[in-house]
Amino acid sequence: MVAQRGEGDEVVTTATGMPAVQGAPIVPEQDEVVVRERARAIPEAAVARLAVYLRVLSGMVDQGVTTISSEELSAAAGVNSAKLRKDLSYVGSYGTRGVGYDVEVLVSHIERILGLTRKHSVAVVGIGNLGHALANYGGFQSRGFPVAALFDVDEDLTGVPVGGIPVNHIDDITAVCVEREVSIGVIATPPQAAQAVCDRLVSAGVQCILNFAPVVLQVPDDVEVRKVDLAVEMQILSFHVARRADEASAEQAANDLINGVGVDRVVIRP
Amino acid sequence: MVAQRGEGDEVVTTATGMPAVQGAPIVPEQDEVVVRERARAIPEAAVARLAVYLRVLSGMVDQGVTTISSEELSAAAGVNSAKLRKDLSYVGSYGTRGVGYDVEVLVSHIERILGLTRKHSVAVVGIGNLGHALANYGGFQSRGFPVAALFDVDEDLTGVPVGGIPVNHIDDITAVCVEREVSIGVIATPPQAAQAVCDRLVSAGVQCILNFAPVVLQVPDDVEVRKVDLAVEMQILSFHVARRADEASAEQAANDLINGVGVDRVVIRP
DNA sequence: TACCGCTTGTGAAGGCGTGCACAAAGTCGG
């Protein structure tokens, strides 16, 4: 009796259990109840920036700043001030015209929208080079993402504490994840093992996955995956180097032409 | 005598050194040379996907696959097949209708576009938890991004080899980066030190930076920065959890209404 | 209270990216 939900579509449930037809009436029909969705459709890009604003604002609180204008905050976050205000408008209207935003109020509202009022326990799978670094990192704990469980297939690691948490064997993943209410799974295993690990996390009820292994994971629709791929990041940087170099050499060639052949004018078109 | 270049604009240089007026003539004037820019404007999102395709294709080569259709490749990369074809069209027309793409040909052309034909030496700054993991990681070397230098401020680390490379003191950053032709700098220091380290990398001539510290770096226009912020990633996941929970509770309330009050129809609007 | 200056919040416009749908172009079997 639970309606499927498409991106940004209305969620429509009928008493008959039949999925309702597209285009629900604007005016509620007889015997119809309309519940306005609280968490509105916020662009993903805006969500990512809100997290950045939140970090900057936390720094402001520490510095004793109580009020900040969109101009100041946008400069500190490295974005356009209009964009910042639009992003904040998704959160609500908590600014004071002529003055700016109360830092603490803004922090608490962004935290609410991002769902940071609840605790999100994290499990790290694959306690190798990267897994060790993640397990030892204090930055997660302090931001409301306590690392609650570690897993590895290596028997030698099982039971050894890393960053204060003993490593569990991967075979216990379901029991441990359920018991410790893990809501985010981090995959730091070799790529060959990543899909299998992902499947086990999903069967354990984990619906959010952060993947460091350079593979594309296949998951059900109700599971959210984000990937961190350092090689891809470097290749993007490489692309920009190449683009710049191309331009430079084109310009160089152009200048050579000018100087050598006495060309009057050089145009580089897209 | 080098013309400044705005995003996506034409680069126009005149023999007088004066910036040419907007709207260069379509038909070359007398004594004018037109150089078509090779690296066209490729959407950043497409560049990121091209890097993913490249990785998938490399796996295909290892498996002995010689030909692949857009449908197969898009499934393996987890994207829409039309999007894939459009992305590949930025690279050029290297497919065969009715057949697909020759894997090796595609690999070499994507590599060319991404600038992977040159070597890009990497320097890692901050050899702590994360820096160690990065220095020990073989995945960079194998993808054409050899780690050529490591830096830390900690005297105890100086000279100690990590992943086969001795750690240099941060004060030697300029000399070492120039000598080893470092083109990408990776910042893995605590956030407080990140901006200072960034400035030193920039003065050392490094134009590409990958930043792991949770701070917004200020850099000149000609320097490209990409950031990897795990806390932000987790907060985005958290947002989705919260959204789902909201929906679930709204639906729950809706169903309660249906069952308890005999409502006929419930609509949840955005 | 009335005015002034400052900053927010948002309507509207424009640009960019995505996805559809199909013509063009090639292969392969007969």
Add this chain to the structure above:
DNA sequence: CCGACTTTGTGCACGCCTTCACAAGCGGTA
């Protein structure tokens, strides 16, 4: 050699995101 079938490459329309520009709103001041 031809026709059926397959798959590419892209024009186009749509929707999302960004950016501009300004009315609305608030605090301070006289």
